[in-house]
Amino acid sequence: MKISQKGLYALQAMMMLARHHNQGAIRIRDIAYEEVLPEKFLELILLELKNARMVDSVRGAKGGYQLRRPPSEIRLSEIIRLVDGPLAPFGDAEQLRSLIDRDASHRSLYKVFLQVRDAAAKILESTTLADIIGYESVEPRRRKKKKHEASRVLPMVAHSGAKND
Amino acid sequence: MKISQKGLYALQAMMMLARHHNQGAIRIRDIAYEEVLPEKFLELILLELKNARMVDSVRGAKGGYQLRRPPSEIRLSEIIRLVDGPLAPFGDAEQLRSLIDRDASHRSLYKVFLQVRDAAAKILESTTLADIIGYESVEPRRRKKKKHEASRVLPMVAHSGAKND
DNA sequence: ATAAACTCTAGTATATAGATAGGGTTTATG
DNA sequence: CATAAACCCTATCTATATACTAGAGTTTAT
Numbered sequence: 001m002k003i004s005q006k007g008l009y010a011l012q013a014m015m016m017l018a019r020h021h022n023q024g025a026i027r028i029r030d031i032a033y034e035e036v037l038p039e040k041f042l043e044l045i046l047l048e049l050k051n052a053r054m055v056d057s058v059r060g061a062k063g064g065y066q067l068r069r070p071p072s073e074i075r076l077s078e079i080i081r082l083v084d085g086p087l088a089p090f091g092d093a094e095q096l097r098s099l100i101d102r103d104a105s106h107r108s109l110y111k112v113f114l115q116v117r118d119a120a121a122k123i124l125e126s127t128t129l130a131d132i133i134g135y136e137s138v139e140p141r142r143r144k145k146k147k148h149e150a151s152r153v154l155p156m157v158a159h160s161g162a163k164n165d
Numbered sequence: 166m167k168i169s170q171k172g173l174y175a176l177q178a179m180m181m182l183a184r185h186h187n188q189g190a191i192r193i194r195d196i197a198y199e200e201v202l203p204e205k206f207l208e209l210i211l212l213e214l215k216n217a218r219m220v221d222s223v224r225g226a227k228g229g230y231q232l233r234r235p236p237s238e239i240r241l242s243e244i245i246r247l248v249d250g251p252l253a254p255f256g257d258a259e260q261l262r263s264l265i266d267r268d269a270s271h272r273s274l275y276k277v278f279l280q281v282r283d284a285a286a287k288i289l290e291s292t293t294l295a296d297i298i299g300y301e302s303v304e305p306r307r308r309k310k311k312k313h314e315a316s317r318v319l320p321m322v323a324h325s326g327a328k329n330d
Numbered sequence: 331a332t333a334a335a336c337t338c339t340a341g342t343a344t345a346t347a348g349a350t351a352g353g354g355t356t357t358a359t360g
Numbered sequence: 361c362a363t364a365a366a367c368c369c370t371a372t373c374t375a376t377a378t379a380c381t382a383g384a385g386t387t388t389a390t
Contacts, residue, residue, distance in 0.1 A: 002167040003255040003278070005348065011274060027366070041349055047368070060357025061365040076277060086330030089285070090168040093330055108297035109176060112241060112288065113168070117330075119284035120254070123277065132273035165251030165258055165282075170379065192335070206380055212337070225388025226334040 001120060007084040009037050010045050014079055017055065018071035018129040025057075025064030045083070052082050072130035080124060087124060088117035166285060172249040174202050175210050179244055182220065183236035183294040190222075190229030210248070217247050237295035245289060252289060253282035 003011075012035045020026050028046060032039040046065055049055045054074065055065045067074065077087065086092035090113050091099075099110045168176075177200045185191050193211060197204040211230050214220045219239065220230045232239065242252065251257035255278050256264075264275045 001254055004346090008255060012271065015271070015274065025366095029366090038349065040351080043367080044349090044369095050367095057367060058357090059355075059367050061363095062358060063356085063366045065367090081330050088330060089166055090173060106177065106180070108299065109180065112292050112297065115288050116285050119288060120281050123280050123284060127277050132277065134270065134273075165246055165253060169377090190335095194335090203380065205382080208336080209338095209380090215336095222336060223388090224336050224386075226332095227389060228335045228387080230336090 001080070001087045001089060001117075002084060003080060004084050006041070006045060007080055009035075009042060010049065010079050010083045011076065012037065013042060013045060014049070014054070014067070014074065014129055015133055017065060017067050018074070018133045021067055021071055023066075025062070025066050027064040031065070048082065049079075052078075054078065054082070067129075070130070071133060072128050074129045075125050076127045076129070076132075077121060077124035086117075087120045089113055093117055093121075166245070166252045166254060166282075167249060168245060169249055171206070171210060172245055174200075174207060175214065175244050175248045176241065177202065178207060178210060179214070179219070179232070179239065179294055180298055182230060182232050183239070183298045186232055186236055190227070190231050192229040196230070213247065214244075217243075219243065219247070232294075235295070236298060237293050239294045240290050241292045241294070241297070242286060242289035251282075252285045254278055258282055258286075 013031050016031050016035050017026060028039060028043050031037065031046075032042050046055065046057070050057050050065070054068060056068050057063065057065050081087065088096055090096070093114065096110050096114045096117065100107050100114065103110065178196050181196050181200050182191060193204060193208050196202070196211075197207050211220065211222070215222050215230070219233060221233050222228065222230050246252065253261055255261070258279065261275050261279045261282065265272050265279065268275065
């Protein structure tokens with residue numbers, strides 16, 4: 001899975017709308033300004049998000065966009081899948097499972113691909129917009145922090161390999 | 166990270182060479198035939214693998230390619246990074262760490278990207294060619310096949326709101 | 331000498347990415 | 361009810377990447 005510039009814009013726009021949740025409709029122009037995104041391109045992205053029923057639009061003067069569900073119910077995986085396609089590094093999960101069943105000589109390779117996909121899915125399906133917005137939202141209820149996802153303030157600099165990619 | 170067709174070809178070629186390790190130089194033609202890959206395209210890929218010192222070539226008549234190191238010392242991550250670039254879903258690990266340090270308003274988002282990258286790296290850096298040519302020997306886990314999803318003729322299906330990615 | 335085989339530089343067709351342009355439609359508001 | 365604000369929608373454009381193909385050049389076994 002590759003997250004494109006467009007995918008990043010979509011995530012940023014959704015984060016912005018999450019920060020302004022239940023403040024009514026937000027204009028494209030304001031999203032573009034606050035997140036520093038190309039306005040006309042953002043328009044297309046928001047249209048796509050609307051057609052996917054992740055946001056609602058209000059047309060006409062005083063119009064704009066707003067989240068259709070609370071930030072805590074919008075997973076990063078939804079946004080990424082919509083804009084950039086499957087989370088699998090090759091094909092999609094169903095294709096991989098099919099190849100694992102049918103292609104004996106590359107079975108183990110496809111199993112590894114599926115492992116990678118599952119690892120990504122696990123992270124992106126369990127992270128919501130509420131988890132990643134700095135917040136101070138007008139949301140009535142506070143977000144509860146789960147113990148096992150301790151707030152890591154420092155960057156994870158000590159990871160597996162020494163490589164940068 | 167996205168694995169391209171070319172990346173898949175590279176992995177398949179390396180798996181073939183691993184299966185024939187220390188059987189001397191293998192001709193491009195034989196790799197292409199056994200793995201069913203376009204010969205001239207494969208030629209370019211092998212050249213790239215050679216320049217990256219992952220394989221050795223023997224020129225002239227009776228020439229061919231062979232692995233430079235034993236299969237157990239060649240990680241899938243090396244091959245993928247060479248052909249398809251960084252494992253991170255966006256940018257590379259160094260860029261992400263820099264963004265985490267500098268871009269306060271998107272810090273948490275980039276942290277998630279880095280988590281995804283680390284998860285992929287963990288898998289791909291710990292899996293070697295020896296692990297995946299194993300001929301059912303090293304079976305990490307069995308996939309159980311459901312009967313109703315048995316035969317499928319894999320269409321390259323466009324992604325929509327599917328659950329399969 | 332010759333043919334087998336890798337080496338290397340180009341070229342090509344198609345798709346995707348990342349936008350921009352502009353007219354159409356809807357709606358608040360005075 | 362006129363008008364401007366704002367979303368809606370289709371079209372177009374440029375650059376780059378992807379997935380190959382072609383062919384001349386070089387090396388080496390026999």
